[in-house]
Amino acid sequence: xxxxxxxxxxxxxxxxxxxxxxxxxxxxxxxxxxxxxxxxxxxxxxxxxxxxxxxxxxxxxxxxxxxxxxxxxxxxxxxxxxxxxxxxxxxxxxxxxxxxxxxxxxxxxxxxxxxxxxxxxxxxxxxxxxxxxxxxxxxxxxxxxxxxxxxxxxxxxxxxxxxxxxxxxxxxxxxxxxxxxxxxxxxxxxxxxxxxxxxxxxxxxxxxxxxxxxxx
Amino acid sequence: xxxxxxxxxxxxxxxxxxxxxxxxxxxxxxxxxxxxxxxxxxxxxxxxxxxxxxxxxxxxxxxxxxxxxxxxxxxxxxxxxxxxxxxxxxxxxxxxxxxxxxxxxxxxxxxxxxxxxxxxxxxxxxxxxxxxxxxxxxxxxxxxxxxxxxxxxxxxxxxxxxxxxxxxxxxxxxxxxxxxxxxxxxxxxxxxxxxxxxxxxx
Numbered sequence: 305x306x307x308x309x310x311x312x313x314x315x316x317x318x319x320x321x322x323x324x325x326x327x328x329x330x331x332x333x334x335x336x337x338x339x340x341x342x343x344x345x346x347x348x349x350x351x352x353x354x355x356x357x358x359x360x361x362x363x364x365x366x367x368x369x370x371x372x373x374x375x376x377x378x379x380x381x382x383x384x385x386x387x388x389x390x391x392x393x394x395x396x397x398x399x400x401x402x403x404x405x406x407x408x409x410x411x412x413x414x415x416x417x418x419x420x421x422x423x424x425x426x427x428x429x430x431x432x433x434x435x436x437x438x439x440x441x442x443x444x445x446x447x448x449x450x451x452x453x454x455x456x457x458x459x460x461x462x463x464x465x466x467x468x469x470x471x472x473x474x475x476x477x478x479x480x481x482x483x484x485x486x487x488x489x490x491x492x493x494x495x496x497x498x499x500x501x502x503x504x505x506x507x508x509x510x511x512x513x514x515x516x517x518x519x520x
Numbered sequence: 521x522x523x524x525x526x527x528x529x530x531x532x533x534x535x536x537x538x539x540x541x542x543x544x545x546x547x548x549x550x551x552x553x554x555x556x557x558x559x560x561x562x563x564x565x566x567x568x569x570x571x572x573x574x575x576x577x578x579x580x581x582x583x584x585x586x587x588x589x590x591x592x593x594x595x596x597x598x599x600x601x602x603x604x605x606x607x608x609x610x611x612x613x614x615x616x617x618x619x620x621x622x623x624x625x626x627x628x629x630x631x632x633x634x635x636x637x638x639x640x641x642x643x644x645x646x647x648x649x650x651x652x653x654x655x656x657x658x659x660x661x662x663x664x665x666x667x668x669x670x671x672x673x674x675x676x677x678x679x680x681x682x683x684x685x686x687x688x689x690x691x692x693x694x695x696x697x698x699x700x701x702x703x704x705x706x707x708x709x710x711x712x713x714x715x716x717x718x719x720x721x722x
Binding site: 319323326327329330333334336337338349350351352353354355356357358359368470471473474475476477478479480481482483486490493495496497498499500501502503506507510511512513515 | 549552553556557559560563564566567571572573574575576577578579580581582602631676677678679680681682683684685686687689690693694695696704
């Protein structure tokens, strides 16, 4: 009886298209990725239908975390001397007696979330290790608190350039903190703010939705 | 001159001519693919897809001078109060002393209330000589004057979250409310809000 010989099929599959697609995806992600600086506090921002891009530089960022702690950040990509100017102003106006090394360290300090009393202590820590430190939040009350002085110092350092004011609040933070932050900004004659939000689509059927549909 | 070897023509050459061994052109791509996928995984995890957007907020200057304050017509005013646990309350015009026009809503239903109020204001619009100026500002759009008197006042209380506040501001953009203000809640309103929250067991 002649045995039926089953032809041995090759197990080799042509993976070329698969690899092509894989590398296409890889290219896409490499292009689309933008590394954000590690932030010491985690903030989940609310959503809004706004489509306006955020400024990356020449801005003051005020962060409110979920416990209502306030942090202050100066964003200046190009001109790093802004940082020196801000800390010098703060140092002299509040008589903090910071050393030159501490002042230099401010350039790398991403956010300040302590009162003037603990600022020296914060700047003594190398910038890389500051993220591990739990900051207590900048003291703030209905009269503005420490934040008023920081905004004032930064405003004068940025004099002549267009400065934007960003407020990044956590979903769970309470309104009074936000109100106090606005109060501190108002004291410096700042009335236009940009709230940082995550994007979302306009709900269907609303006026904005119709308007955007017509525009397309 | 060197002879060009053409495939398949082996027999033409003499028996002494050695045929060059044909090497396979296949390269083992497994390590490259491995690495490729490793990178894909890395970038997928690190990437942040949607970049954050900025929501504009303009606040008025604090002023004690009564004359500088913007007056809102009572018929066109809608006051929205934000309370504890995402609760929303609203009233139209002035708050009645007995609180009878004070109503409860949720974030899901407040949009309809805003739209209804806006429609009502637009229906009751009376044309006057200020309208042509508004038309001119809006490229001659003759509907732009209709909601002139419509003002929404947002009053978050101390229990309202930041999310509620931003959501309500966003609602103004969504419903194309041109005039709105965010101000502090008055003690009278706060009392009614607290009383309502208490009765609802919050």
